[in-house]
Amino acid sequence: MASTGFAVIADGLVKRYGDRRVVDGVDLAVPAGAIYGVLGPNGAGKTTTLRMMLGIIEPDAGARILLDTAHPRDAGDRVGYLPEERGLYPSMTAREAVAFMAALRGLDWQTGRARAADLLEAAGLGHAIDAKIRKLSKGMAQLVQLLGAVVHRPELLVLDEPFSGLDPVNQERLEALILAERDRGATILFSTHVMQHAQRLCDRLAIIAGGRRRFEGTVDEARALLPQQVHYVPVRADDTLPDMLPAGARRHGEEWRFVLPTDGVEGLLKRLIDAGYGIAGLSIERPGLHDAFVRIVGRDAVAPGPDTTA
Amino acid sequence: MTRARRYLRQTLTIARRDFTATVFTPIFLLFLFAPLIMASFGAIGGLGAANASQGSADKARLVLLLAPAEQRMVGTADTRLRALFTGDRQPPAIDARAAAGDPHQQARAAFDDARVDVAAVLYGTLDQPTILYAAGNRDDARYLAVVARQAVLTVRAGTAPLPEPRIERIVNGAPSLGGRTASSFFAVFGIFFLTLFLSGQVVGTMAEERNNKVIEVLAAAVPLESVFLGKLLGMYGVALLFVAFWATVLSQIGMLLPADIAGGLRQLHPAIGMGGFALLFGAYFTTAYLLLGSVFLGVGAQASTMREVQMLSLPITIIQVAMFALASAAVSHPDSAIATAAALFPLSSPFAMAGRAAASGGWWPHLAALAWQLMWVAIFITTGARLFRRGVLQSGSAKPAWRRLLIRG
Structure with missing residues (x-):
């Protein structure tokens, strides 16, 4: 366990590809034992940041400390990694693939093979233990690779876009596995651009866009950047209704949405009832992480995502 | 565990993976018996030519x-x-x-x-x-x-009886000049032949990791230098298996050879002694393989597709033949400047020094040469790994180093 209280510290990491600064002074501090998300739109520099922190590529400037060492390779046996581009040897069996990754991380083959069998059984892949990777579905192969990342029981698990390409059932399995790893005491650092997972899993998160860190904090702190939203459905509506609602109110079918007034919603509701519009439906909702993310990185930087309000 | 031990363990893990992935496939049998296929075609062709020649001679x-x-x-x-x-x-x-x-x-x-x-x-x-x-x-x-x-x-x-001389075969006790020269060419050609057959296999090995995208996993867990060395050692293991198999086969065939031919082979009299020569032949084959293999591995790792890998086979063969020619010239003129150059130039050094082992005695030049050659193996592997990290192992559309050199913009 990291003695500083942080499993990963990145200080002003910079990476240039040609004239382009892909990562431009990113700072991160990942508390030991936490689930930490690195969020950002495509091309934000998430993968490059993770690669620099793992020592796969060297930063052009800045420093990083991984499990108390400035040389990430020295902590290699204590780190598990699932890259964005999944890759396994197709001619290996599932058990061999997991055992091979265990051997790379310091376990002997016998122990690796035994743990591989246990993990595959526990993950519901017992039937595929001796199946060649080329025979497995994409989701199964991805699960095998994830098991290869945790087989040596790492202190730090780094997952780059772990949910991409998985069906909902396997996404749920993966979430359970991440939580189990956290419960075991591991620190989990993962990147994603899908907000639901981050919102459900992360203790803390950083939002990166354009190679820079735009936000760092908890999910609640991110959501608190935006005011609460009122979702109001009138009993009846006419052309004068918008005039009674706060400025910026938007209509979504029968529903009207607007920012919660600073003096509360009670006075407004009384006026609406008195005017005969009534209340067919009403809810006051905190903005989702998706909304906060869009606000932070800018609407143009983000592809439309699902509604993540909670 | 110390850093060196961890790197060694990781290197051997990769070597083991590559060795088993190569050997335990049906294609390996085809590779193993390729010389037999080549010899069969040669024999058929030779037989046909001999028949044509014999038919002509009979008339x-x-x-x-x-x-x-x-x-x-x-x-x-x-x-x-x-x-x-x-x-x-x-x-x-x-x-x-x-x-x-x-x-x-x-x-x-x-x-x-x-x-x-x-x-x-x-x-x-x-x-x-x-x-x-x-x-x-x-x-x-x-x-x-x-x-x-x-x-x-x-x-x-007239009728005077003609003398009938007694004919008796002897074996030279001391290495003759001809025996030493023959041994030199045997050494140079033997190592050339083996490396020509075997070291070119290395060129495409990184393509597998790139195509399967396993390289990211390896690079996160293992220094790229260990990945390169592991792959090189894995393929060297394959080469050793190949050599051991054919050495066994040929030694059994050799026992069946007529006494005259076997005696002819015994005329190979390396200056350093047969035992030492065999040891140095093995050592120089190893360094020749590792040197050429490390260069081919580094160059092949820059190739993006199998087509590019295949395109590399011609320059690879040219390099090998050039090294053979340089070492042969060195054997022909052992005290010349070209002999010194061939012994010093890393890629030709194993060939030239193997020839030297047959032609002149003394161990120190060989120990120094082996250390020199192994140092260059380390340099080639380190350079290849760095080029790979800088040119290939980065996201986006970064181009390999050789493309950036050749293609501007």
């Missing part, structure tokens, strides 16, 4: 247009001299014909005989013989001249 004739008594004398001399020749080197058979009319005209006409190929014709008398020969058969004409002279000498010697 060749040396024609005698002499008086019957002189024909018998020449026949006796031919029987004795013919024993000097073995196998394909036998002169054409003697065809004794009765002389009639103008001997010169008859001799000229003999070459027009469609039934046989007349190589040469002897006519006139043994005191004043004349020999005509067809183009390309000068040696046969000379043979006829010697036979005619021998026939006359035998007659002049």
